[in-house]
Amino acid sequence: xxxxxxxCEVDTIRRAYQDVNLLNDRVLQTMLKAEENYLPSPNYFKxxxxxxxxxxxxxxxxxMLEVCEEQKCEEEVFPLAMNFLDRFLSVxxxxxxxxxxxxxxxxxxxxxxxxxxxLTAEKLCIYTDNSIQPGELLQxxxxxxxxxxxxxxxxxxxxxxxxxxxxxxxHHNTKQILxxxxxxxxALCATDVNFIASPSSMVAAGxxxxxxxxxxxxxxxxxxxxxxxxxxxxxxxRSDPDCLxxxxxxxxxxxxxxxxxxxxxxxxxxxxxxxEEVDLSCTPTDVRDINI
Amino acid sequence: MSNVRLSNGSPTLERTxxxxxxxxxxxxxxxxxxxxxxEELKRDLKGHLQEMEEVASASWNFDFANHKPLxxxxxxxxxxxxxxxxxxxxxPPRLSRSSTCTTGNNNVxxxxxxSCVVMGSARQPPADSERCESQMDCSExxxxxxKRPACNDTATQSKRSHTSSDEVRCINLxxxxxxxxxKSSPKRxx
Numbered sequence: 064x065x066x067x068x069x070x071c072e073v074d075t076i077r078r079a080y081q082d083v084n085l086l087n088d089r090v091l092q093t094m095l096k097a098e099e100n101y102l103p104s105p106n107y108f109k110x111x112x113x114x115x116x117x118x119x120x121x122x123x124x125x126x127m128l129e130v131c132e133e134q135k136c137e138e139e140v141f142p143l144a145m146n147f148l149d150r151f152l153s154v155x156x157x158x159x160x161x162x163x164x165x166x167x168x169x170x171x172x173x174x175x176x177x178x179x180x181x182l183t184a185e186k187l188c189i190y191t192d193n194s195i196q197p198g199e200l201l202q203x204x205x206x207x208x209x210x211x212x213x214x215x216x217x218x219x220x221x222x223x224x225x226x227x228x229x230x231x232x233x234h235h236n237t238k239q240i241l242x243x244x245x246x247x248x249x250a251l252c253a254t255d256v257n258f259i260a261s262p263s264s265m266v267a268a269g270x271x272x273x274x275x276x277x278x279x280x281x282x283x284x285x286x287x288x289x290x291x292x293x294x295x296x297x298x299x300x301r302s303d304p305d306c307l308x309x310x311x312x313x314x315x316x317x318x319x320x321x322x323x324x325x326x327x328x329x330x331x332x333x334x335x336x337x338x339e340e341v342d343l344s345c346t347p348t349d350v351r352d353i354n355i
Numbered sequence: 356m357s358n359v360r361l362s363n364g365s366p367t368l369e370r371t372x373x374x375x376x377x378x379x380x381x382x383x384x385x386x387x388x389x390x391x392x393x394e395e396l397k398r399d400l401k402g403h404l405q406e407m408e409e410v411a412s413a414s415w416n417f418d419f420a421n422h423k424p425l426x427x428x429x430x431x432x433x434x435x436x437x438x439x440x441x442x443x444x445x446x447p448p449r450l451s452r453s454s455t456c457t458t459g460n461n462n463v464x465x466x467x468x469x470s471c472v473v474m475g476s477a478r479q480p481p482a483d484s485e486r487c488e489s490q491m492d493c494s495e496x497x498x499x500x501x502k503r504p505a506c507n508d509t510a511t512q513s514k515r516s517h518t519s520s521d522e523v524r525c526i527n528l529x530x531x532x533x534x535x536x537x538k539s540s541p542k543r544x545x
Contacts, residue, residue, distance in 0.1 A: 119388065129383045130383060133379060160395075191384070191385075202404060206400065
């Protein structure tokens with residue numbers, strides 16, 4: 064047996080697999096309680112920041128998503144990094160010229176939290192076109208840690224998605240696609256300022272419903288109709304169904320507007336993007352690429 | 356609450372391949388908000404880190420910059436021989452990929468661990484000063500108190516000589532900071 068273990072030492076990323084024992088109600092309830100502790104303040108642009116405006120958050124978020132995509136980070140890294148960024152900006156007035164450094168530091172930390180092989184400081188600095196130096200990044204990292212009170216274990220929408228999916232009676236393969244789409248929506252939401260104040264559970268539930276809608280899975284089983292699914296999930300997250308429905312609609316609107324932008328962009332620029340866009344017309348899987 | 360986190364094990368299949376090592380796409384390498392004023396940034400960061408150092412100094416009654424205990428706090432500091440401690444406190448970490456930065460960190464990392472592990476995790480973190488007294492006795496028995504290894508001095512010196520070790524010193528600092536919240540709510544971190 065021990066010899067066999069040695070054989071597993073191949074050159075791929077080693078990652079933990081899902082522990083299904085954790086997909087229970089007790090854990091879910093604790094997560095619902097915990098998520099509040101990690102919510103950024105919804106109006107930090109007005110109350111805390113002097114230089115930073117919503118548009119800049121969008122710019123830095125888009126860049127961060129691109130970096131995470133290109134570096135093939137785990138899906139959770141980007142939303143987690145955005146949570147760090149928002150929480151930092153909720154408590155600390157930041158210069159415009161420091162925002163990218165902050166974004167890099169947040170990715171640095173989120174990657175360390177979630178990945179077997181985390182992003183390096185040097186690489187992140189290259190992605191800023193060397194406008195920041197590794198030394199600065201490390202100092203910023205400590206500052207972020209301190210401002211977040213060293214509490215980096217934010218509950219992310221991804222944590223909830225697994226719970227929701229485990230409760231749905233659908234085929235494994237379908238689940239896989241659904242998960243992928245829902246995660247894409249979560250990333251999209253993380254780039255948008257309107258979702259800053261939304262709890263992770265709400266974003267996750269809205270994303271799952273929107274993904275289900277987008278994939279036209281509803282017809283097979285009446286319990287999976289948008290209406291029933293919304294009711295079901297809103298019960299789980301102890302929210303009003305109307306609230307969840309409006310969240311879902313907001314997500315769909317966001318998708319539509321970013322698709323439109325992406326199309327304009329890809330028509331006017333590269334063909335590579337156009338390819339992705341074709342993909343997108345039938346499924347929203349690649350929204351994230353397009354969004355860029 | 357952190358114990359609640361699910362290791363998502365990200366079941367998405369596409370992500371299993373290793374990190375791309377080639378050069379980053381030039382279109383993504385960009386400076387978003389114009390040139391950074393490094394002098395200003397340095398000043399800002401230094402100010403913040405100094406503030407953090409003061410807070411840490413006060414809560415640990417220890418002068419981290421000069422590696423000297425301060426009088427009149429909750430803690431009593433004593434030297435220990437590093438030979439009396441488990442070797443993972445002095446062992447270099449597995450990979451030392453980036454030469455200068457990492458090694459700098461290690462040294463101080465080490466010290467940071469010393470200063471807080473001995474105090475913080477030898478026993479349950481003290482909630483009040485009386486408990487602290489008894490804790491001291493125990494930790495002395497177990498493995499004595501901390502003694503800084505030789506590398507310590509280099510860290511202190513280099514701190515003055517170049518910037519990258521500035522951050523190093525503060526990592527040290529906040530390491531201990533990290534343990535501070537444990538005191539009030541020990542459940543939180545584990």
